[in-house]
Amino acid sequence: MRLIRTNNGVPKYAILSHVWEEEEVTMGPIWQKIDTCCIDKSSSAELSDTINSMYRYYRKAEVCYAYLTDVRSDVFSQSFDFRMCQWFTRGWTLQELIAPETVIFFTKDWEKIGTKASPQETLTEITGIPSGDLLSRADLRGMSIAARMSWAARRKTTCIEDRAYSLMGIFDVFMPPIYSEGEYTFIRLQEEILKVSNDYTIFAWEDKSSFSSATSPDMS
Structure with missing residues (x-):
């Protein structure tokens, strides 16, 4: 018996974005496979390919889950924490915000608090990126x-x-x-x-x- 592969397409996938902390990122009982688990950093070829492909990985994802480890879940702290969140200060998370069509933000307790589409004005204020550019799927070369x-x-x-x-x-x-x-x-x-x-x-x-x-x- 022979097995014939008929579908070469990449399946739909979600992708995780977070800022490094001392502890591993978890979602309930499910451990997320983040880059230290998936990249052989001892291989210069694999490291080069991954770094050069990272934007494409995020752009082609169905959704990006942004885990904000320093944003508390209580309503009195969320707004302040979100504006001061270190996720918006890191270099790598810029492409992780821009590239995906959908970004969903979660607090440290994995409570959903918003998306890239809302609140737009707050995101523009924090990042300095106009909402049209933030949400556009157009070629950035424009x-x-x-x-x-x-x-x-x-x-x-x-x-x-x-x-x-x-x-x-x-x-x-x-x-x-x-x-x-x-x-x-x-x-x-x-x-x-x-x-x-x-x-x-x-x-x-x-x-x-x-x-x-x-x-x-x-x-x-």
Whole structure:
């Protein structure tokens, strides 16, 4: 007897977004398979492929569940906690907010408190991203480089190199990750952007809090 595979399509899937804490993220009795479980970080080839594909993984997901570990469930704390949530300050979560069509936010107790579509005004105020850009499924290349850079300006990453790698999907560029070149990684990102774009607003945008170059967002 032979088994013939007739469907090569990728099944529908949900994806998880969270900010690292000391404890593993759980949902009741179900342990989520987050990236440390799924990526062989000892393999440079697998690490490179995963980092370069991350935006696509989130964009093709049916839904993204954003677990906000520092947002309490009680109604008196939710609004303040949501605005101050560290999830909105991290470099990698920018693409995890923008790429999926649907993002559902949960408190630390896994209580649903909103989606990317609502409350729009609050999300725009927190992120600086206009609601139209936040909800649009259009190609990001239609938006200026300066605008996209500004979205990342106040976000932080643990590794300095990740401030560039976390933006590759947003700028639709690819480059091998090298976790030893420090600030030069962002220069490489700029060079890759200029290879595929004639939008020179990359030179017009300036973040005075940045320490590396006039076009580098402060994500260190």
